[in-house]
Amino acid sequence: MHLILFIIFAALCLTGAVNLLFQKQPINSALSLIVVMTSLAVLYLLLGAEFLAAAQVIVYAGAIMVLFTFVVMLLNAGREERTLGSRAYRTVGFPAVAAILAVIATSFIKLQGFGSARIDDHITSTADLSAVLFTKLLLPFEVTSVLILVAILGSVALARKGDAEGREPK
Amino acid sequence: MHIVSHEVPLVWYLILSAVLFCLGVVGFLIKRNLITVFMSIELMLNAVNLSFVTFAHQWHEVKGQIFVFFVMMVAAAEAAVGLAIIIAVFRARSTLAVDRIDLMKL
Amino acid sequence: MTILQFFLWSVLKVIVVTVVLLLAVAYTVLLERKLVGRIQNRWGPNRVGPFGLLQPLVDGAKSFLKEDIIPTAVYRPLYLLAPIIALSCALISIGVVPFGDPGITGPGNFHFFQIADVNIGLLVILGITSIGVYGIALAGWSSNNKYSLLGSLRSSAQLVSYELALGLSLVGVVLRSGSLNLDTIVATQSTHGALSWNLFGGFQFIAFFIYLMAAFAETNRAPFDLPEAESELTAGYHTEYSSMKFAMFFMAEYANMITVGCVATLLFLGGWTSPFGNLLPTPDNIVIRSLLPMFWFVFKVFGFLCLYVWVRGTLPRFRYDQLMNYGWRWLMPLAILNIVGTSLWLAYR
Numbered sequence: 169m170h171l172i173l174f175i176i177f178a179a180l181c182l183t184g185a186v187n188l189l190f191q192k193q194p195i196n197s198a199l200s201l202i203v204v205m206t207s208l209a210v211l212y213l214l215l216g217a218e219f220l221a222a223a224q225v226i227v228y229a230g231a232i233m234v235l236f237t238f239v240v241m242l243l244n245a246g247r248e249e250r251t252l253g254s255r256a257y258r259t260v261g262f263p264a265v266a267a268i269l270a271v272i273a274t275s276f277i278k279l280q281g282f283g284s285a286r287i288d289d290h291i292t293s294t295a296d297l298s299a300v301l302f303t304k305l306l307l308p309f310e311v312t313s314v315l316i317l318v319a320i321l322g323s324v325a326l327a328r329k330g331d332a333e334g335r336e337p338k
Numbered sequence: 339m340h341i342v343s344h345e346v347p348l349v350w351y352l353i354l355s356a357v358l359f360c361l362g363v364v365g366f367l368i369k370r371n372l373i374t375v376f377m378s379i380e381l382m383l384n385a386v387n388l389s390f391v392t393f394a395h396q397w398h399e400v401k402g403q404i405f406v407f408f409v410m411m412v413a414a415a416e417a418a419v420g421l422a423i424i425i426a427v428f429r430a431r432s433t434l435a436v437d438r439i440d441l442m443k444l
Numbered sequence: 445m446t447i448l449q450f451f452l453w454s455v456l457k458v459i460v461v462t463v464v465l466l467l468a469v470a471y472t473v474l475l476e477r478k479l480v481g482r483i484q485n486r487w488g489p490n491r492v493g494p495f496g497l498l499q500p501l502v503d504g505a506k507s508f509l510k511e512d513i514i515p516t517a518v519y520r521p522l523y524l525l526a527p528i529i530a531l532s533c534a535l536i537s538i539g540v541v542p543f544g545d546p547g548i549t550g551p552g553n554f555h556f557f558q559i560a561d562v563n564i565g566l567l568v569i570l571g572i573t574s575i576g577v578y579g580i581a582l583a584g585w586s587s588n589n590k591y592s593l594l595g596s597l598r599s600s601a602q603l604v605s606y607e608l609a610l611g612l613s614l615v616g617v618v619l620r621s622g623s624l625n626l627d628t629i630v631a632t633q634s635t636h637g638a639l640s641w642n643l644f645g646g647f648q649f650i651a652f653f654i655y656l657m658a659a660f661a662e663t664n665r666a667p668f669d670l671p672e673a674e675s676e677l678t679a680g681y682h683t684e685y686s687s688m689k690f691a692m693f694f695m696a697e698y699a700n701m702i703t704v705g706c707v708a709t710l711l712f713l714g715g716w717t718s719p720f721g722n723l724l725p726t727p728d729n730i731v732i733r734s735l736l737p738m739f740w741f742v743f744k745v746f747g748f749l750c751l752y753v754w755v756r757g758t759l760p761r762f763r764y765d766q767l768m769n770y771g772w773r774w775l776m777p778l779a780i781l782n783i784v785g786t787s788l789w790l791a792y793r
Binding site for chain 1: 521522563564567568570571572574575577578581582584585593596597600601603604607611622624
C-alpha cells in the first residue's frame with residue numbers, strides 16, 4: 169500500500185516539476201507547482217507528519233501559490249520570450265546541476281543504517297509537535313513572528329504607489 | 339528487496355528530494371520569466387523540506403518537522419516580499435523578462 | 445474485516461454521502477428561492493409539483509440540456525478545468541464530517557456515519573477549502589473577459605483575507621477541546637446538552653460571530669458576494685460559463701454552504717448531540733438511537749442554512765474597501781483577542 173502510494177505521488181511530483189520547466193505560460197507553471205506541493209503533502213502524510221501535511225496544503229498550496237496566481241493574473245503575464253542574452257548558463261549550468269545531483273544522490277545512497285517507511289509507522293501528533301515548538305524552540309518561534317511582521321511592512325512599503333517620501337505619482 | 343513487504347526505503351524519499359531540488363535549479367537557470375524563476379526557488383525549498391521530514395522520520399526526532407514549519411513561515415514571508423518586488427519592478431519597466439531587467443537604475 | 449470488505453463499505457459510504465449531498469444541494473437552492481421569495485413578499489417557485497417541490501429536478505434537467513457554449517477567446521484547458529476544481533473541492537471536504545454517533549459501529553470498529561475519521565479533520569477541511577479558491581481564480585482568468593477577471597481577482601483577495609479570520613476564530617474551539625479531531629471536538633460538547641456547546645458553555649460566541657462573517661465571505665454569499673456582484677460585474681467569474689459548467693459552479697457554491705454549516709454545527713453547536721442533553725431518556729431501540737443524532741445534525745445544519753438565506757434577503761452588499769477594512773481591521777483583531785481571552789480563561793480556570 170505504502171509502495172503504491174509512494175510511486176503514484178512521487179511520479180506526480182516529478183511530472184509536475186518537469187511540467188513547470190516546459191510550460192511557457194506562467195499560469196501553467198504555477199498550477200504544476202501546486203500539483204507538486206499537494207503530492208508532497210501526501211508524501212509527508214506517508215512519513216507520519218500529519219500536521220505538516222495539512223500545513224503544506226494550507227500554507228503553500230492555499231496561500232503562497234494563491235499569491236503567485238494572483239500576481240500572474242494581475243500583471244497578465246503572457247508567454248515567455250526566448251532569451252536574448254548569453255547562453256553561458258547552458259554550458260556551465262547544466263554540468264553543474266548534474267554534478268550537484270550526482271554528489272547528493274551518491275551521498276544519500278551511501279548512508280548507512282537507513283530504515284524504511286511502512287503504512288502503520290508511528291505518527292507525530294500535533295500535540296507532540298507543539299510541545300517541543302512552544303517549550304524548547306519558543307525563541308525561534310517568536311523571532312519568526314517578528315520576521316513575518318517585517319515582511320508585511322516591507323511588502324506594504326514596496327507595493328505602495330508613490331515614491332519614498334510618500335508623494336503620489338503624477 | 340523491500341518490495342515484497344510493501345515498505346519503501348527512506349533513501350528513495352531522499353533521492354526524490356534530490357531530483358526535485360535539481361529540477362528547481364534547472365528551472366532557475368532556464369526560465370526567463372521573473373515569476374517562474376521565483377517559483378523554481380519555491381520548488382527547491384519544497385525539495386529540501388521533503389528531506390527534512392524524511393530524516394525526522396528516520397531518527398524519530400520532532401525537531402526536523404519543526405524546522406520544516408519554520409521553512410514554511412520564512413517561505414511565506416519571502417513570497418510576500420518577493421511578489422511585492424516583482425510588482426514594483428513590473429511597474430517601473432512593464433516587463434517580466436529577466437533579460438530586459440538589466441539596469442540598476444531607471 | 446478484510447481490506448476488501450473495508451474498501452467496499454467505504455465506496456458504498458462515499459456513494460451514499462455524495463448522492464445525499466447533491467440532493468441536499470438541489471433542495472437548498474429551492475429553500476433559498478422559497479425563503480427569499482417570502483422575504484420579498486412573493487411566492488417563489490410553486491408550479492412544478494406540490495409546492496414547487498420538483499423544481500430542482502426540472503432546473504437540473506434544463507441546465508443539462510442547454511447548449512454548451514465555449515467562447516472562442518478563452519484559454520481552453522483552464523476554462524474546462526476550473527468548474528471541476530470548484531465542484532470537487534466543495535464535495536471532498538464533506539468526507540471528514542461525522543453525521544452521527546460514532547459509538548454505534550459495525551464489525552471491526554467500522555464507522556457508519558463518517559467517511560473518514562482523521563486526526564486532523566479540521567485542518568483537512570480548512571486545506572480543501574483553501575484549494576477551492578483556484579476554481580474561481582482560474583475561471584476568471586481563463587475566460588479572457590474583464591468582468592470575469594475582476595471577479596476572480598476580488599474573490600482571491602477576499603478569500604485569502606477572510607481565511608485568516610476564519611482560521612483564527614476556530615483556535616478558541618480547538619484550545620477548549622484540545623484536539624483537531626472532529627469526533628473529539630463533538631464529544632467534549634456532549635455532556636450537558638446545549639449548556640456545554642462551545643457557543644454557550646464555552647463562551648465562544650465572539651468566535652461564532654467571526655466564523656459566521658468569515659464563512660459568508662468564504663462562500664461568496666451576500667453581503668460579501670462581490671466576486672459575482674451582478675449589478676457591477678454582470679455575473680463575475682462565471683460570466684462566460686453556460687449549461688452544465690455554470691451549474692457546476694452553482695452546485696459548488698451551495699455545497700460549500702452546506703459544508704460551512706456542518707463545520708459550524710460540529711464546532712459550535714455540539715454536532716450530532718441533542719440540545720436537551722440528559723433531560724430526554726436515551727431510546728433503547730438501536731434504529732432510533734442511530735437516527736436521532738442524525739436528525740439533530742440535519743436540523744442544526746438546516747437552521748444554519750435558513751440563517752444564510754435570511755441574511756441574504758436582508759442585508760445589502762458591501763463596497764469593496766468596506767469589505768477589506770472589515771476583514772482586516774475588525775474581524776482579525778477580534779479573533780486574536782478571542783484567542784487570548786480563551787487561553788487566559790483556560791489557564792487560570
